[in-house]
Amino acid sequence: MTTQAIGERIKRNEDPRLLTGQALFVDDVALPEMVHVAFVRSQYAHARLAGIDVAEAKAHPGVLAVYTAEDLGDYWQHGPLLVPPPPVAGMIFHQRTQVPLAKGKVRHLGEPVALVVAVSRYVAEDAAEKVFVDYDPLPAVVDLEKALEPGASLVHEDVGSNLAAFVPQKKGDYAAARAQADVVIRRRFWYDRGASAAIENRGVVAQWDHRAQKLTVWDTTQAPIPIRNGLAAMLALSEHQVRLVAPFIGGGFGPKIMMFYPEEVLIPWLAIRLGRPVKWIEDRQENFYATTQERGQLHDAEAAFTKDGILLGVKDSFLHDTGAYDPYGLTVPLNSQCTLMGPYRVPAYDSELRAVFTNKTIVTPYRGAGRQHGVFVIERLMDLAAKELGIDRTEIRRRNYLRPDEFPHDHVIIYQDFAPLYYDSGNYEPVLDQTLERIGYHHFLREEQPRLRAAGRKVGIGIVAYVEGTGIGPFEGARVQVQSSGKVTVVTGVGTQGQGHFTVLAQVAAEQLGVEVADVDVVTGDSDQFHWGTGTFASRGAVVAGNAVHEAAKSVREKAIRLAAEHLGAAEETIELAGGRAGVVGETGRSIALGELAKLANPMRGAVKPGTEPGLESTRYFGPFRGATASGCHAMIVEVDPETMQVKVEKYVVVHDCGRVINPLLVDGQVHGGVAQGLGNAFYEELVFDDNGQLLNASFMDFLLPTALDVPRVEVGHEETVSPLNALGTKGAGEAGAIPVGALFAQAVEDALAVPGLEILEIPLKPGRLWELVNKAG
DSSP: OOOOOTTOOOOOTTHHHHHTTOSOOGGGOOOTTOEEEEEEEOSSSSEEEEEEEOHHHHTSTTEEEEEEGGGGGGGOOOOOOSSOOOOOTTOEEOOOOOOSSOOSEEOSTTOEEEEEEESSHHHHHHHHTTOEEEEEEOOOOOOHHHHTSTTOOOSSGGGSSSEEEEEEEEESOHHHHHHHOSEEEEEEEEEOOBOOOOSSOOEEEEEEETTTTEEEEEEOOSOHHHHHHHHHHHTTOOGGGEEEEOOOOSOOTTGGGOSOOHHHHHHHHHHHHHTSOEEEEOOHHHHHHHSOBBOOEEEEEEEEEOTTOOEEEEEEEEEEEEESOOTTTTHHHHHHHHHTTTTBOOSEEEEEEEEEEOSSOOBOOOTTTTHHHHHHHHHHHHHHHHHHHTOOHHHHHHHHBOOGGGOSEEEEEEOTTSSEEEEOOOOHHHHHHHHHHHHTHHHIIIIIHHHHHHTTOEEEEEEEEEEEEEOOOSOEEEEEEEOTTSOEEEEESOOOSSSOHHHHHHHHHHHHHTOOGGGEEEEOSBTTTOOOOOOSOTTOIIIIIHHHHHHHHHHHHHHHHHHHHHHHTOOGGGEEEETTEEEETTOTTSEEEHHHHHHHTSOSSSOOOTTOOSSEEEEEEEOOSSOEEEEEEEEEEEEEOTTTOOEEEEEEEEEEEOBSOSOHHHHHHHHHHHHHHHHIIIIIOOOOBOTTOOBSOOSTTTSOOOOTTTSOOEEEEEEOOOOTTSTTOBOOOSSTTTTTHHHHHHHHHHHHHOOTTOOOOEESOOHHHHHHHHHHHO
16 A cells, blocks of 8 residues: 555545635525524522513514423423533432523523523524513522532532532552651642633534424534434434534634533524524623633642652542533543542542532533643642752653553553543653754753843743543444445544534545545534544543444445455455555556445445445444543743743743654644644633622633733644554544643743742733732732
């Protein structure tokens, strides 16, 4: 086989459609007689519903219907628990999931209490303002520690407290490790909330065809097949009666994997009930409290070290803000708990997590999905230990890295996939060495930093390490077909939100079938095209769907070789696929186009031989036994203005190991985007709630996002430690750019300011907060 597609820096197949405005997004869907929905959302974070008067709204011209929870009848039900908690001894978990419309009580700002259907969104919004809701306000639960105090207001009275979950996990004997330590570093760390702020908000369009008895739904979801399955069950339809289309999506980042948002449940129900297409598109303010969020955690952590900087053990007890409901189970805090051990040898680990119900928006994964918190804690502990022991911050990491001969490595505690935390492979020192070289670490410390400081400039450098569990199950599938035109079609159930699936999956198929990547058409996110799959999340698309495509394409390749050998009168081992043809090696005149082979494989007369299938087509599934562990290092040089506390990133370097790299260009792009989000989370973005649970900055006027002027050029390097868990040897890369940025930012800014006693133990930062921390230290 001479075609080389994997490993090439190939531009994205999908970009011409996106750049010329030819791509379909949910808001582009316009259907005859379509009606529009606006939601009436709670103005309080916590209140009882004394009554809802919809009479005036119903009478508004252009309004078709107004619904409250009472109008939904048996369709009103709690949403599913998406991810059950794993079997951890001593665990407590209280399942409380969201509802389509609030009944009796609202539990977070923006929770929907009613909806209006009208001839246009403008009319629906005007009518929604005429719905009168009688609220009886209750004290809001906002602070994590106060939420667990006796006498605190209860988000769910039937639970008896605001404790949503408790998960203790242990490895080794931390008490014994602590007793042997020369130094113990103990600190409190805070990582606050943020919003994903995708460029495209959520949206749902639904159409019921009463003649065909079929429901079509266009949805900005990262999980089209599970949404299809769930809607069919809720609406008492068979799965083949529901078509779920996830078209191009302007950013997912995790919140769009949430199932089921109230709007996803209600819009299809309305389409069937009204017999008309129904559309709802989230506006930006709604997005700030109706779309799930992430990040809020408070950690009390300590680490025990020898005088040589060898880590003996870590102990961590933390509170996790799960918001008003917990439909995503414990995925986010478990990721924090497991990722905290990082790329290091941790002989003893004692961790307790407590998830806490609050009167805030639901928390579900957002790019990193809890890993940021764990990385922040362990990397800051490493920094503090290095300073205490007088060891270079990179050297203390090197001394504690797991060695290549220690893989596969079992960390014992239970991960989100219900199995012990297991690192399949890794080689961390080359990643660190390449990062040091690219950032110019030693040169900066020896020459640049002293020279610039002598000139009065506050410059600093940071370098941190991380691991990321990627490519988890349960499975994905793919169908690969060679058409009579010679073109190849790849169909899979995953959705795409900009990751480059149309190109990466095409590369995988092209390499097996010996065709150009441009000749492979990839179809994603349409449940009528492919019936089974899980979704796009947890940096798993290229790993899980990619390996399904690989297996299907390999099967088609075998069929093509067998058929070509029979047609050309040659032995199978002499046939190669290249340039869109199957031919005998070394005999240029003996070949046949793949398109012609496809025709031969689908005869119009005769019989298909027993044990064979017509067509050059195959469907295969891939379910990884475990997730593949990616790793990397980030480094940056910053300058801080001591007058304004503004921070400028002068240089940023990422070296990432995601196993075999299918397309370095696309991996670089994923890393760039992740770094931009990570910098936003570290210094610009913070959701500010008052004591009543009111969100004070629900607009881009007040919730700051980094712009092109703020995000530096990111230099990316690669190492490849091939995963033994899949045929392609790949690991995920989608979240790597975002995960360690908070820890890196804190280290670099602390180094730049060089204020005795200054310790940055919280994220996000902002100039005003930096000023407070510096003055407090001084």
